[in-house]
Every structure is written in structure tokens, then in C-alpha cells.
Amino acid sequence: MNYRIEIGHGSGGQMTRRLIRDLFMKNFRNKWLDADGDSAVMQTYGNNIAMTTDSHVVSPIFFPGGDLGKLAVCGTVNDLAVVGAKPEWITAGFILEEGLSINTLERIVISMADEARKAGVHIVAGDTKVVKKGQADQIYINTAGVGTVDDKCLHISSGKKIKNDDVILINGTIGDHEAAIINAREQFFESSRLRSDCASVNQQVHELLNQCNSIKFMRDVTRGGLAGILTELANMTENGIEIKEADIPCNDAVMAFCETLGFDPLQLANEGRFVTILSKDEAQNAMEILNNFNDNKPACIGLITSAHPGQVVMETAIGGKRLIETPWAAKTPRIC
Amino acid sequence: MNYRIEIGHGSGGQMTRRLIRDLFMKNFRNKWLDADGDSAVMQTYGNNIAMTTDSHVVSPIFFPGGDLGKLAVCGTVNDLAVVGAKPEWITAGFILEEGLSINTLERIVISMADEARKAGVHIVAGDTKVVKKGQADQIYINTAGVGTVDDKCLHISSGKKIKNDDVILINGTIGDHEAAIINAREQFFESSRLRSDCASVNQQVHELLNQCNSIKFMRDVTRGGLAGILTELANMTENGIEIKEADIPCNDAVMAFCETLGFDPLQLANEGRFVTILSKDEAQNAMEILNNFNDNKPACIGLITSAHPGQVVMETAIGGKRLIETPWAAKTPRIC
Numbered sequence: 001m002n003y004r005i006e007i008g009h010g011s012g013g014q015m016t017r018r019l020i021r022d023l024f025m026k027n028f029r030n031k032w033l034d035a036d037g038d039s040a041v042m043q044t045y046g047n048n049i050a051m052t053t054d055s056h057v058v059s060p061i062f063f064p065g066g067d068l069g070k071l072a073v074c075g076t077v078n079d080l081a082v083v084g085a086k087p088e089w090i091t092a093g094f095i096l097e098e099g100l101s102i103n104t105l106e107r108i109v110i111s112m113a114d115e116a117r118k119a120g121v122h123i124v125a126g127d128t129k130v131v132k133k134g135q136a137d138q139i140y141i142n143t144a145g146v147g148t149v150d151d152k153c154l155h156i157s158s159g160k161k162i163k164n165d166d167v168i169l170i171n172g173t174i175g176d177h178e179a180a181i182i183n184a185r186e187q188f189f190e191s192s193r194l195r196s197d198c199a200s201v202n203q204q205v206h207e208l209l210n211q212c213n214s215i216k217f218m219r220d221v222t223r224g225g226l227a228g229i230l231t232e233l234a235n236m237t238e239n240g241i242e243i244k245e246a247d248i249p250c251n252d253a254v255m256a257f258c259e260t261l262g263f264d265p266l267q268l269a270n271e272g273r274f275v276t277i278l279s280k281d282e283a284q285n286a287m288e289i290l291n292n293f294n295d296n297k298p299a300c301i302g303l304i305t306s307a308h309p310g311q312v313v314m315e316t317a318i319g320g321k322r323l324i325e326t327p328w329a330a331k332t333p334r335i336c
Numbered sequence: 337m338n339y340r341i342e343i344g345h346g347s348g349g350q351m352t353r354r355l356i357r358d359l360f361m362k363n364f365r366n367k368w369l370d371a372d373g374d375s376a377v378m379q380t381y382g383n384n385i386a387m388t389t390d391s392h393v394v395s396p397i398f399f400p401g402g403d404l405g406k407l408a409v410c411g412t413v414n415d416l417a418v419v420g421a422k423p424e425w426i427t428a429g430f431i432l433e434e435g436l437s438i439n440t441l442e443r444i445v446i447s448m449a450d451e452a453r454k455a456g457v458h459i460v461a462g463d464t465k466v467v468k469k470g471q472a473d474q475i476y477i478n479t480a481g482v483g484t485v486d487d488k489c490l491h492i493s494s495g496k497k498i499k500n501d502d503v504i505l506i507n508g509t510i511g512d513h514e515a516a517i518i519n520a521r522e523q524f525f526e527s528s529r530l531r532s533d534c535a536s537v538n539q540q541v542h543e544l545l546n547q548c549n550s551i552k553f554m555r556d557v558t559r560g561g562l563a564g565i566l567t568e569l570a571n572m573t574e575n576g577i578e579i580k581e582a583d584i585p586c587n588d589a590v591m592a593f594c595e596t597l598g599f600d601p602l603q604l605a606n607e608g609r610f611v612t613i614l615s616k617d618e619a620q621n622a623m624e625i626l627n628n629f630n631d632n633k634p635a636c637i638g639l640i641t642s643a644h645p646g647q648v649v650m651e652t653a654i655g656g657k658r659l660i661e662t663p664w665a666a667k668t669p670r671i672c
Contacts, residue, residue, distance in 0.1 A: 002437065002438055002439050003438050004434075004435050004436060004437055004438065005432045005433070005434060005435065005436040005437075005438065005441065005466055006434060006466070007434055007466050007468065008466075009432065009464065009466050010432070010464055010465045010466030010467075011466075016464060019464065020462070020464065023438075023441065023442060023445055024428075024445060024462055024464075027442075027445045027446055027448075027449040028428075028445075028448070028449055028452070028458075028459040028462070030458045030459070030460065032425070032458060032460035032461075033458075033459065033460055033461070033462075039461060040425070040427075040460035040461045042424070042425055042460065044383070044385070044424070044484055045381065045383045045484070047380070047381045047383070049380070049385070049482070051425055051427060051460055051461055051480075051482055052427065052461050053427035053428070053429045053461050053462065053463050053478070053480055054429065054463045055429035055430070055431050055463050055465045055478060056465075057431060057465045057467055057471075088378070088380070089368070089376070089378055089387055091376075091387060091388065091389035091480045092360075092364075092389070093389045093390065093391035093429075093478040093480070094391070095391050095393060095431070095476055096341045096345065096346070097341070098340075098341060098342060098343055098669075099340050099341065100340060100341040101338065101340055101341075102338060102339050102340065102341065102359075103338050105341065105359065106359060106363075109359055109360060109363045109364075110363055112363075112364070113363040113364055116364070122364075122366045122368060122369075123364040123366070123369065124366065124368035124369055124376035124378065124387055125368075125369070125375060125376045125387055125388050125389050125480075126356070126360055126364070126369075126389065127389050127390045127391050127478075128345065128346055128352060128355065128356065128360075129346045129391045129392075129393045129476075129670070129672075130341055130342070130343050130344075130345050130346030130347075130669060131346075131393055131473065131476075131669065131670060132343065132669055132670075134470060135393075135472060135473040136471060136472055136476075137467065137471040140431055140465075140467075140472075140476070142389065142391060142429040142463075142478035142480070144387075144389055144427045144429070144461075144478075144480030146385070146387055146482055148380055148381070333434075333466060333467065333468055334465070334467060334468075336465075
């Protein structure tokens with residue numbers, strides 16, 4: 001193989017998956033990486049710790065609903081939370097472009113500190129590199145995180161307990177983050193109603209895991225959107241997935257944005273949403289728990305089915321059926 | 337304060353220290369960060385884990401003695417090792433510039449995998465972001481690492497046990513890495529004899545900790561060089577430091593490089609060297625252990641003294657005394 005890296009390789013779609021499989025997984029091969037969760041879960045001294053990383057290159061660095069600093073903390077907190085971990089410690093690696101205003105950097109740092117406090121995590125180590133003007137775009141932040149995992153949550157990251165008729169919940173509206181970022185950049189619309197959903201979800205995940213016994217799987221909805229997560233999940237399990245378009249929450253402003261510009265809300269990234277798969281009989285209870293959190297609009301969007309293994313099928317708003325495919329590659333760079 | 341980020345803020349000298357203190361430490365404040373070690377050491381389930389991060393932006397990405405991939409693994413392995421941790425798991429966050437050749441990326445990834453194998457660590461989680469052409473310089477890699485720390489090594493990162501008359505060892509020659517990088521970039525000299533010392537030191541650290549009982553402190557010699565580390569250490573303790581220029585190992589090629597171009601070898605970075613502080617009576621034993629490792633040239637370079645608290649004084653090769661100061665800011669960007 002000889003080709004060149006394209007924007008699509010960072011999109012979270014099929015191009016990214018192939019690059020990860022053919023290059024990173026192939027060469028770094030180990031059981032933790034092969035598990036392919038949002039975080040790796042390892043045993044040490046007989047206890048379980050989860051570990052994850054994300055580099056954040058979002059542009060613009062300040063956007064409605066958040067900023068790079070907030071996103072850098074949420075992203076890593078959420079990757080830990082959805083494997084059933086209690087996020088504890090975070091590291092922060094800064095790549096700064098020469099000429100960055102210290103006031104800008106300070107706003108980002110304060111935002112990180114605020115979000116860390118809210119999420120109950122500690123930023124325990126860091127690193128600062130400076131590159132010349134033109135070798136970065138203002139500031140990139142990597143965060144890595146470590147959390148502790150209860151034995152009873154160990155199955156969450158594998159999804160191995162998922163069964164026919166389990167239901168799929170989402171905690172809120174889809175597409176908000178990516179729509180807000182694209183709009184902040186291109187100013188297609190007056191932006192007041194397009195706001196990122198960027199938020200740490202660890203407290204709501206914690207409540208769900210505490211109060212429900214039948215949770216089988218969780219994943220946060222980021223690059224690749226709901227379509228990306230559900231198709232990946234269908235590939236992981238031996239089951240299929242059925243979802244109902246009418247049940248998927250989506251803000252009017254995001255819907256209008258998508259209809260006007262030709263985006264599919266199922267393929268747009270969030271930064272404060274996650275799907276939960278659990279037994280039908282606990283769905284109502286879980287919905288009530290999720291309802292207690294600000295900005296949530298929980299919904300039961302579908303279920304696991306044996307009807308079409310490996311496939312995600314959506315009943316459209318007008319009653320048709322649509323096969324949902326893994327996005328190939330979003331065209332939008334730097335959404336997170 | 338309102339100023340702009342300069343190259344010197346990433347140099348590891350006083351400018352970096354001030355930025356860290358006034359911005360990051362101030363806002364992220366917690367006991368782990370305040371401990372200010374190469375890695376943070378936390379307790380979980382009654383056991384100790386260490387955590388660290390480094391973003392790697394070295395240019396050129398391939399250089400005599402190593403490459404970006406090898407460096408990204410060594411850097412994090414070494415930061416863990418010198419706080420007395422056994423490095424276990426590493427995450428890798430890639431920021432790729434659009435247009436990067438996949439062959440180049442593959443060489444870097446294979447190099448990371450090789451070094452991880454050598455060091456006995458596992459790359460368990462990763463992330464890939466792509467930015468547009470001109471928003472990065474080919475490839476930047478963040479690695480974060482986690483290791484486990486024995487109770488008996490907990491004092492290593494604080495240096496609190498350091499006492500008068502303890503001796504200071506270094507495991508090899510100084511300045512090699514930075515001299516090799518600068519020369520690879522500028523081609524001042526035929527480069528064959530200027531090679532980076534880039535290497536994982538966790539195995540030699542492990543042997544030292546296993547076989548010596550009196551190790552008080554370790555730190556790897558990176559940005560800021562030996563001068564940076566020793567002046568920081570003198571500030572941390574209530575003692576002073578005396579070193580002898582004649583005893584500090586330095587390759588002829590690096591010496592010639594420094595003399596010709598006006599660099600101070602004490603201020604140049606290494607990537608495979610660390611200093612160890614221990615009791616005088618174990619120094620010989622430690623030297624023998626270090627001698628068993630390839631590429632090492634261990635030396636006893638000085639001692640802890642009560643004579644001039646907080647100061648590092650060097651007896652020069654011609655018998656004079658020189659006060660060693662913390663480098664303000666190296667002019668060379670992207671050495672690691």
C-alpha cells in the first residue's frame with residue numbers, strides 16, 4: 001500500500017476504521033487493543049483500570065456550547081464512563097503554535113479546569129510543546145484518562161451480553177455538536193439555536209449503572225454519529241438493530257440545518273450523548289434516571305433483533321425501511 | 337498578563353517552568369500535580385499507579401539513532417521509570433497532516449511497536465486526527481503511560497530522602513540527542529558520529545531499584561539538559577549540588593559540535609540518560625549495574641552538599657568554579 005493521508009482518515013468513518021485496522025491494530029496487536037472499546041480495560045493487582053486517549057483539534061476553538069478545553073476533558077471522561085469506569089485522572093498534552101495569545105490559552109485552561117471539577121476528575125500530569133507559526137493551528141490538546149472499573153461492569157465494554165429484544169436508549173438529541181461546529185465555521189445560519197451538546201456524561205452513566213442491573217453496553221456518540229456507532233455494534237454482535245426515525249430526538253434547528261445543507265443527522269457527531277443497551281423491562285426506569293439530568297431528552301430509539309444479523313435498519317418517518325450504512329468519511333475536518 | 341507563546345515556552349527552561357506554574361499548575365491545582373514529578377503517582381484500591389504524558393513533535397521525524405515513533409515510546413517509558421514505576425500501558429494519539437505518506441506513517445508505527453516490545457509495554461488505546469495541509473508538520477504523536485509503583489519506591493519521585501554527601505550518577509554521555517537533532521536539521525557536520533541516545537531505560541532503572549537499597553531520586557535528562565535537572569533538584573531540596581566537569585561523560589563529537597557552534601553540552605537534551613542520587617557506599621555497585629547495559633557510560637558526576645544550599649556549582653576542567661544556572665529558554669524548537 002502506498003497512499004496519502006486524507007481528511008477522511010480522521011472522520012471516524014470507514015476510512016478511519018481501515019487505517020486503524022491495517023496499520024495500528026496490526027502493528028500494536030495485543031488483547032486490550034483487540035477488544036476495541038472506547039477505553040482499554042486492564043487488570044492490575046487484581047483490580048480493573050480503564051485507559052483512553054483523544055487528541056483534540058477542533059476548529060474554531062471557541063464555539064456555541066463549549067470550547068476546545070471543555071471538549072478535551074469531556075471527550076476523555078466520556079470514553080472512560082461508557083466502558084463502565086469511574087473517571088479519575090487525566091493527563092493533558094498541549095501543542096501550541098508560536099504566537100498564540102496567552103489570554104486565549106488561559107481561557108482554554110480555565111475551561112478545562114472547570115469541566116474537570118464538574119466531572120470530578122483531576123488533571124495530574126501535563127506536557128507543553130511549542131511549534132513554529134504555520135506548524136499547527138493555534139492549539140491542539142491531547143488528553144488521556146484513567147478510571148477504575150467495578151468487576152460488575154466489566155462486560156459493558158465488550159457488549160457480549162447483548163441479546164435479542166434488548167432496547168436501545170439515547171440520552172438526548174443527535175447531531176448538535178457537529179452542526180454547531182460546521183455552522184460556527186461557515187456561518188450558514190444565525191447560530192444562536194445551534195449549540196454543541198458537549199458535556200461530561202459520567203454522572204448519568206454512574207446513576208444508570210447503580211440503579212439498573214441489566215445494562216449490557218454503552219457507547220458515546222462521537223465521530224461517525226449514531227450511524228457509525230450502531231453499524232459498528234451490529235458488526236460486533238451476531239444480531240441486527242432496528243431503529244425508528246420518529247423516535248430519534250433531534251433539535252428543530254439541527255433538522256433544518258441538515259435538510260437545507262444535505263447532511264444526515266445520523267452521521268453527525270455529538271459530544272454529550274451516549275447509547276445504552278439494556279433489558280426491555282428496565283427501559284422505563286433508565287429513561288426516568290436520564291430525565292433527571294439537564295439538557296437530556298432521553299428516548300428509546302430501537303431494539304436488538306435476530307431478523308437481519310449485522311444490519312441496522314431504520315423505519316423512516318413515512319413508514320419505509322432504510323438500511324443504515326457506516327459513513328465512509330465525513331468531509332468536515334476538525335470537528336473534535 | 338498578556339503576551340504571546342514563543343518557541344522558548346516549549347524549551348523546558350525557565351520560560352516553560354513559568355508558564356507551567358502561572359497557568360497550568362495554578363488552574364489545575366491538585367496534590368498530584370503539585371508533586372511535580374516526571375509522572376504523577378496516585379493510590380487506587382490501596383495500590384500505587386503512576387501516570388504521565390508527552391506530546392512528541394520532533395523534526396526531522398527520522399534522525400540518526402531514532403525516529404519520532406521510537407522517541408514517543410521511550411519518552412513516556414522513561415518518565416514512568418524514573419519515578420520508580422514499572423511501565424505497563426501506553427496510549428498513542430496521532431495528529432496527522434493531510435498528505436502524509438502512508439509509508440512514512442507505517443515506518444513510524446512499526447518503530448513504536450518495536451520499541452514497545454523492547455521496553456515490555458503495551459500500546460492499549462489510540463486516537464487518530466487529521467488536520468489540513470499546513471496545520472501540522474507531517475505528524476505529531478502524544479503518548480500517555482501508566483505504570484505500577486511498589487510501596488518501597490514511593491519516595492523516588494519526591495526526592496525527600498536526599499541527604500548531604502549522597503552521590504549523583506549519570507548512566508551515559510550528555511547532549512547526544514539534541515546535538516544529533518540540530519545537526520540532522522542543519523547539516524553543520526557530517527552526521528555519522530552525532531547520534532541520538534534515544535532509548536528506553538526502564539530495564540536499567542529496574543535493576544538499580546532491585547539491587548540497591550539507597551536510591552533517593554531519579555530523573556531523566558531531557559529538555560533543559562543536565563543543567564535544567566540539577567538546578568531544579570537544588571531548588572527542590574535544601575541542599576546544594578557540586579559537580580565536576582571532568583567527570584561528566586560527553587562524546588568527542590558532541591564536544592566538538594558544542595565548541596564549534598557555541599552550545600553548552602550541559603544544556604542539551606538527552607533521551608536515554610537519567611541521573612540517580614544514592615548513598616555513597618552503593619555508588620560503585622550501581623555503576624557496575626549500569627555498565628552492563630549497552631551504550632551506557634556511567635559516571636559519578638558529583639554530590640549533594642550543604643555548602644551552598646539551592647545552588648549547583650561545577651568545578652571546571654581547568655580547576656575553576658562555575659555557577660550552573662537554569663537555562664532560560666533554548667532557541668531550538670521541536671527537539672522532542
